[in-house]
Amino acid sequence: MGAIKNTQIVLANRPVADIDPKTTFKFQQVSLSDELGPNEILVKVLFISLDPAMRGWMRDVRSYIRPVRIDEVMRSADVAQVIKSNNPDYKVGDLVRATCGWQEYAVLKPSEDLVKIQSFPGVSPSTYLGVLGLTGLTAYFGLFEVGEIEKKGGPNCTVVVSGAAGATGSVAAQIAKHVFGCRVIGIAGSDDKCEYLVKELGLDVALNYKSKTFFKELTAATPKLIDIFFDNTGGDILDGCLRRIAFKGRIIVCGAISTYNEAVPKGPAYYSALITQRARMEGFIVFDYAEKYGKATADMSKWIKEGKLKSRETVIQGIENTPDALVRLFKGDNTGKMLVKVAEEESKSKL
Amino acid sequence: MGAIKNTQIVLANRPVADIDPKTTFKFQQVSLSDELGPNEILVKVLFISLDPAMRGWMRDVRSYIRPVRIDEVMRSADVAQVIKSNNPDYKVGDLVRATCGWQEYAVLKPSEDLVKIQSFPGVSPSTYLGVLGLTGLTAYFGLFEVGEIEKKGGPNCTVVVSGAAGATGSVAAQIAKHVFGCRVIGIAGSDDKCEYLVKELGLDVALNYKSKTFFKELTAATPKLIDIFFDNTGGDILDGCLRRIAFKGRIIVCGAISTYNEAVPKGPAYYSALITQRARMEGFIVFDYAEKYGKATADMSKWIKEGKLKSRETVIQGIENTPDALVRLFKGDNTGKMLVKVAEEESKSKL
Structure with a gap:
């Protein structure tokens, strides 16, 4: 004592x-x-x-x-x-x-x-x-519950993930790629991270948002537009993805790290693309899915063992x-x- | 000839x-x-x-x-x-x-x-x-298909409509009020319009967004927050309603007239309320519901006859x-x- x-x-x-x-x-x-x-x-x-x-x-x-x-x-x-x-x-x-x-x-x-x-x-x-904590579960429920990836996923589905080298983004990107076989474009803030996303995590394309030609590259990387955008950053990246959103596209609003330190953040100027493309932007909090944590954790553990989730x-x-x-x-x-x-x-x- | x-x-x-x-x-x-x-x-x-x-x-x-x-x-x-x-x-x-x-x-x-x-x-x-044209149908399908008012409507449901004295807004507000019995707050740009909304259309509250105390008034008018926001205007009104959005609230993005003349519009700064409130913002175009125009027009004609829609x-x-x-x-x-x-x-x- x-x-x-x-x-x-x-x-x-x-x-x-x-x-x-x-x-x-x-x-x-x-x-x-x-x-x-x-x-x-x-x-x-x-x-x-x-x-x-x-x-x-x-x-x-x-x-x-x-x-x-x-x-x-x-x-x-x-x-x-x-x-x-x-x-x-x-x-x-x-x-x-x-x-x-x-x-x-x-x-x-x-x-x-x-x-x-x-x-x-x-x-x-x-x-x-x-991966086996709330961070991984956040990626999982964002994709499943808000993005409805079970319905939309597959080789014809283009998924973009911002903050893709981050804790949540890297899990979301890998599930979309290796579990659902989507075309996955990861967005990150350095060339090293981009290399990691393509070479280690196996994404189709990785884009450095600090590049001067980022929006051109995003356009080139999304010839069939964006069906699901898993957004961790907000800001200009969100705006760029709104400009490329597909018909009935989904924007999973997971986070907005680029804006969190701003007293009054800059909102997404092109949100009216939601109208013209009949798109949906929806937020979520992982806690709401507590009932389903068991199934999700079992799935994630399995994917780790199968090498699908690094x-x-x-x-x-x-x-x-x-x-x-x-x-x-x-x-x-x-x-x-x-x-x-x-x-x-x-x-x-x-x- | x-x-x-x-x-x-x-x-x-x-x-x-x-x-x-x-x-x-x-x-x-x-x-x-x-x-x-x-x-x-x-x-x-x-x-x-x-x-x-x-x-x-x-x-x-x-x-x-x-x-x-x-x-x-x-x-x-x-x-x-x-x-x-x-x-x-x-x-x-x-x-x-x-x-x-x-x-x-x-x-x-x-x-x-x-x-x-x-x-x-x-x-x-x-x-x-x-009312019996695409304008009325736009209000109808926005509320039914995007707002899911059949599921959410009723006396415990607070609905806010911007551009409420306009062609689409006035129809949306009246359907929410007189067909579903919601608490309905209309937003418009003059005291005359506000008087029209309350005295002629029977809304619960009407707010003039040009008032210096508009956001205070909006807060006072939505003690139980906003379950459905039917937005025709965008801009600061959208931001104000995001700050008052309820848990699982719906923002029906019908239009953004306040921004249409801006070269680069100001986006909604507080869109991250979508995360904290698990809310959804979704756009739509009336043409997508052409198959259901018949039923909708029949409903609208009936409501006009019953005096529910002026x-x-x-x-x-x-x-x-x-x-x-x-x-x-x-x-x-x-x-x-x-x-x-x-x-x-x-x-x-x-x-």
């Missing part, structure tokens, strides 16, 4: 535009009692997931989840390890996925949000924040670098899932 | 932004032979329909219909009267709805586009360009004023359907 020194990062100021790692967040050291109430567990955070959605959680606006409060620990999904347990379902050494936030330790009660996971050879527990991670070391890592996520420095590694998993025998 | 002097208005220059009645169009007098080929009819145009969509037809871009060519008679739907016939299905004196364009006379062959209509007491033939027209006299009338449509000078009256219907005995 005693107290643990716990480093936390709290939201200090709501950013108006860009996040400033120095003023937006504040570090604090608190003392966390390891005395547990009934069914509680004490966990040590191993990985923090960094997600574009975090920018929305910092805004004080009506959304799908309440804003993070000022002086509250910044919210995040994490992979953590049980180091003390007052709950027979969780043993010391077990790995869990939970919303611990940006801190080193947390005391958790059972909730929908606390899920036991397994580490096995070749699969890092961090995968449960990426993934990369960009791992930043040390909790002290978390604010910077978030800024780098918005700059597009990551390929695949952006994570902060806070601590090493320990073998059960050592705990 | 002989030739008729026919005044035509042709597209002279594609406008980049605003239409200039003096340079965008050109008047010409042509001589039209009244010798008819097999099954042809000669008609005299009585009414020209003016529609926001016309701005799109002047653009040289990929759309649902080919652009009007330079030096081609400007396209429009018209009500016309048969004055000579070589077709047993059409007698002299019959009224038709057809795409004659901006001219006094036309020779027509049977086509999908040529429809015989009836004039009866209390119903002007111009109604077939408004309509007004803004009628400009004289073909020479057609370009001006179109400019006035974009200024919002009309209440209800905007028409140009070209000629009087003549009694069959006189023809």
Whole structure:
């Protein structure tokens, strides 16, 4: 029994535009009692997931989840390890996925949000924040539920994915390509990422949106227009894809990372293409499909085993670098899932 | 046998932004032979329909219909009267709805586009360009097919209609209110129009978007947020409604008249509300539902008889004023359907 020194990062100021790692967040050291109430567990955070959605959680606006409060620990999904347990379902050494936030330790009660996971050879527990976590499920439900890819997919279906080298985009692009056999064009922000998309992930075409001739290239790459656009970025890329949208095309509005740091974002000027092409633009939140997580995770695990789904991670070391890592996520420095590694998993025998 | 002097208005220059009645169009007098080929009819145009969509037809871009060519008679739907016939299905004196364009006379062959209509007491033939024409059908299919009002409608459903005093908006608002019993808020551009919406059409609330406190008023008028937004205007009104969109709300993108004259329109900055509210924005074109016109027209006629659907027209006299009338449509000078009256219907005995 005693107290643990716990480093936390709290939201200090709501950013108006860009996040400033120095003023937006504040570090604090608190003392966390390891005395547990009934069914509680004490966990040590191993990985923090960094997600574009975090920018929305910092805004004080009506959304799908309440804003993070000022002086509250910044919210995040994490992979953590049980180091003390007052709950027979969780043993010391077990790995869990939970919303611990940006801190080193947390005391958790059972909730929908606390899920036991397994580490096995070749699969890092961090995968449960990426392909096998909400990130992967987001790609899955966007394509299936909003894009209706089961109805529209196939070799005659052109799918464009923005943020295609990112955590969600890379999963969406691979499902469209390797599970449904669509013609898939990935959009990313560097030539290296584009090479990764074509050579490693097997997409048909990858386009660097920073190229001066990007819109020409997009036009050339979509001779039969765009049936499904899985959009993670918004901004000019969304506008360009609206100009190429096909009759009855679908725009899956998954994210709009290019606009999240703008006080008043620039909207899609060519949205009236929705009228002329009878197209649909629809947003979604992965949480709405919780009932179907089981089937989705089984499908995804199968596709990983079959080699249809590959993934990369960009791992930043040390909790002290978390604010910077978030800024780098918005700059597009990551390929695949952006994570902060806070601590090493320990073998059960050592705990 | 002989030739008729026919005044035509042709597209002279594609406008980049605003239409200039003096340079965008050109008047010409042509001589039209009244010798008819097999099954042809000669008609005299009585009414020209003016529609926001016309701005799109002047653009040289990929759309649902080919652009009007330079030096081609400007396209429009018209009500016309048969004055000579070589077709047993059409007698002299019959009224038709057809795409004659901006001219006094036309020779027509049977086509999908040529429809015989009836004039009866209390119903002007111009109604077939408004409530009983494509305008009314546009409101109908927007609500039914895109808005799924049969599933969502009822007293707990809040519907907002922009351009609510316009031809399509007024029909959409009345169907939502008097057929489905929704709470209906109409948005229009003058206090007179707002009075008309509440006192004559029976809407719950009408808001003048030119009011300085419009967004406050919109917020107050939608305490349960907006389940269905039938949008004819786009622009800031669309942005305001996105900020008030309800969970799983529907935005029926019917038109974007506020943006049609802009070279590069301002897109909806708050479209990312589609994500947080899992909302859908979808466009449509009435032509896609041609198979269902019969049922729709029967429903609409019934609602007119039951007093559920009222309509007004803004009628400009004289073909020479057609370009001006179109400019006035974009200024919002009309209440209800905007028409140009070209000629009087003549009694069959006189023809």
